[in-house]
Amino acid sequence: MSLKKEHLKSSNIDWNQFMPGISIDCVIFGYHDKELKVLVLEYKKTGLFALPGGFIKKDETLDDAAKRVLKERTGLSNIYLNQFHTFGSLKRSDHTPMKTVLENNEASFDETHFLLQRFISVSYFALVDFKKVEPVADSLSDTCQWIDINELPSLILDHNDIYQKAHDHLKKSINSEAVGLNLLSKTFTMAELQGLHESILGKELNRTSFHRKIMLSGHLKRIGKKKTGKAHRSPYLYKFIQQ
């Protein structure tokens, strides 16, 4: 085993640097191929899936902890983050999935292992540019990959509830310019922006009223035309006006 992989082993983590009982979970949204996607971890050799998460250092703010987790899984800084809910049901006290994970990762562990306590989860959703992200698995996981929101597997504990509430909040904030600004590339066509909105809302939108509403919002600027190579009028390219 290489030094680098050794460094990644969970048994080398100093759990004492973190606040006990509180975790952070992140629903990281990306948009690609006309589909809304979420980053999901698969734990090693267990077939268990989970949202990316982490813990809060004793001298770190909640938001900084979330930024650190996001940076670790995506490689990105300056991510759009929104703290939307804190989960504290007793469902979260079921330690069987984490025991399964530890059995497949640690030489030995006991009931007092840091990961086997009850955690209250402060949850954030993030909006990222799919093309800029290099998903990185954490020390307990094989993979960190984009999953289409319509093909999400069953996740551990209450992570499906967390995803659902994140998606509900994203729907409510659909009219914030943050949605298009952070999920699309710098320039895009009106059809691409409409496709994004349709993926988030899960329903089709009227083309002309969407166009008018977006343009009247005043956040967009036309910056030229895009040759599509297709046999029809070429669409304008737009970008968000940064104030």
Added chain:
Amino acid sequence: MSLKKEHLKSSNIDWNQFMPGISIDCVIFGYHDKELKVLVLEYKKTGLFALPGGFIKKDETLDDAAKRVLKERTGLSNIYLNQFHTFGSLKRSDHTPMKTVLENNEASFDETHFLLQRFISVSYFALVDFKKVEPVADSLSDTCQWIDINELPSLILDHNDIYQKAHDHLKKSINSEAVGLNLLSKTFTMAELQGLHESILGKELNRTSFHRKIMLSGHLKRIGKKKTGKAHRSPYLYKFIQQ
């Protein structure tokens, strides 16, 4: 000191029953005399003010902990509660106010006292019927009283930020029937409902468009007239339709 008061002493609390590092704070809104008010605690002999709060038992959900805190301070069950944000800035690690409080309450204490750790605060706002509430101080406080939102004193730690964010959320949810249903009595006039909305939004509203909008929402039912004793047409009384 009576047995009853002895029971209320903070030194008799078994702090070990609670999760460490996590607290609950509540912004409890009431409406009276055409003014929006919030319940505020004053710590004994210190001149320090704070929002009502509490901690989470190790086998209790977050929402149940919030309900318990609300019940303790207001005597009410079945309160409208909304978890709106979790606060985790480093501002919360300043232990000077709590030390001042303990110096005036405990015979002795040391740096490891449960109340002298960093707490992440899961915050709720509550809407209650002013007339049904009997405010009760907690073991560290002299008083728990209604303060007009325009006369709020400086509160400890980040409690003013917590109040502000609660108020922002309340403004956003102004069109939810929960606002009138929980802050007013069972029956009320249109002018009373409009006064409540104006207090929450901090601005005057147009009378006729407000009237029309509320009636078109379909949540209200007329149930008779109210004699005001004043020299003008008497207003209808309304109540919310419970589905």
Added chain:
DNA sequence: CTATAATTGTTACATAGTGTAACAATAAGT
């Protein structure tokens, strides 16, 4: 008993926002 003042309920009109359809403009293939 009548006039006055104050507030409430209703209606009319103007404006803004949105759903819908029609139509012109454009780009590439036949």
Added chain:
DNA sequence: ACTTATTGTTACACTATGTAACAATTATAG
């Protein structure tokens, strides 16, 4: 030159909301 597909624009209808006008109601003053 004709066809097809998509985009941008405009026209019309309908709804929601801001504003003003007016009628209805209740108590008080004279």
